Amino acid sequence: MEMGWIAWSEIGLGLIVLVLLGILFRRRQLRRRSRDERLARPFSEGEAAILDRDFPRWRWIPADLQARFAGCTRVLMEEKNYEPCGGLGEVSNEMKLVIAAQAALTILGKSDPDFFPRLHSILVYPGGFRDRGRRRFGIDDGDRGVLYGESWETGSVILSWDNTLAGGRNDDDGMNVVIHEFAHQIDQYDGIADGVPKLPTREDYARWASVMELHYRELKEASKTRDPEPFLDPYGATDPCEFFAVATESFFEDPLDLEYEHPELYEELAKFYGLDPAGWTKPEAFD
Numbered sequence: 001m002e003m004g005w006i007a008w009s010e011i012g013l014g015l016i017v018l019v020l021l022g023i024l025f026r027r028r029q030l031r032r033r034s035r036d037e038r039l040a041r042p043f044s045e046g047e048a049a050i051l052d053r054d055f056p057r058w059r060w061i062p063a064d065l066q067a068r069f070a071g072c073t074r075v076l077m078e079e080k081n082y083e084p085c086g087g088l089g090e091v092s093n094e095m096k097l098v099i100a101a102q103a104a105l106t107i108l109g110k111s112d113p114d115f116f117p118r119l120h121s122i123l124v125y126p127g128g129f130r131d132r133g134r135r136r137f138g139i140d141d142g143d144r145g146v147l148y149g150e151s152w153e154t155g156s157v158i159l160s161w162d163n164t165l166a167g168g169r170n171d172d173d174g175m176n177v178v179i180h181e182f183a184h185q186i187d188q189y190d191g192i193a194d195g196v197p198k199l200p201t202r203e204d205y206a207r208w209a210s211v212m213e214l215h216y217r218e219l220k221e222a223s224k225t226r227d228p229e230p231f232l233d234p235y236g237a238t239d240p241c242e243f244f245a246v247a248t249e250s251f252f253e254d255p256l257d258l259e260y261e262h263p264e265l266y267e268e269l270a271k272f273y274g275l276d277p278a279g280w281t282k283p284e285a286f287d
């Protein structure tokens, strides 16, 4: 029996589909392999020295989490676009490392981190940058409309390099612009920025709401009188989103004091981030 033109074209079409599927499958495989390779690659000596200088807190991370920390940092360093802005010549590998390491803390405790799939660009300005009237979740210097960081649910984080570096080097004052903006990213993932990230169960949401609301209200009150000065940054009294971001900064940079001052809040964040930084010990070399 002779095959007609239609039968041949169907076979041809079938072959094209097969080839395309093959290419897609191969690309996925390669991507997975390079992700696995990134996750497995430890810091070089040079990278460790940069972190010792610019983000010494990384040495507090317990030994059993160190390899994972290097892997998470590597993925954020190499799989995101870093764009220089405002006259900054380039975002060097060194700068990427310092930014990615601080951001990696926020996903270190997750058993299956998703590496911020919606985040594609990290825009870096040399210093504070001007609010262009479309401000979302920025940190500012109080009154001049100059921002240090911003987080957009449309897939970008904007950072001032000066403040990124200052926040990384001064690693126990409870202030860190990178951790702050990445906390906003985590909050924004469920589509609504409301200070409530995605949680596993309904009970978790209920507990989260009661703990966060209580401490948010407390901070709002304490920020009015400022006598005594509240433990958490009064900027967290702006709204529940800022409260979550500010509490997260304190959780990672000043965990012992946060646990002492607000044990329930500490416990809630420890559960969410899957980490117990108050139990981490300061490495001797950094005493």
Ligand SMILES: [Zn+2]
Residues within 6 Å of the ligand: 137, 138, 139, 180, 184, 241, 242, 245
């Ligand atoms: Zn904020």
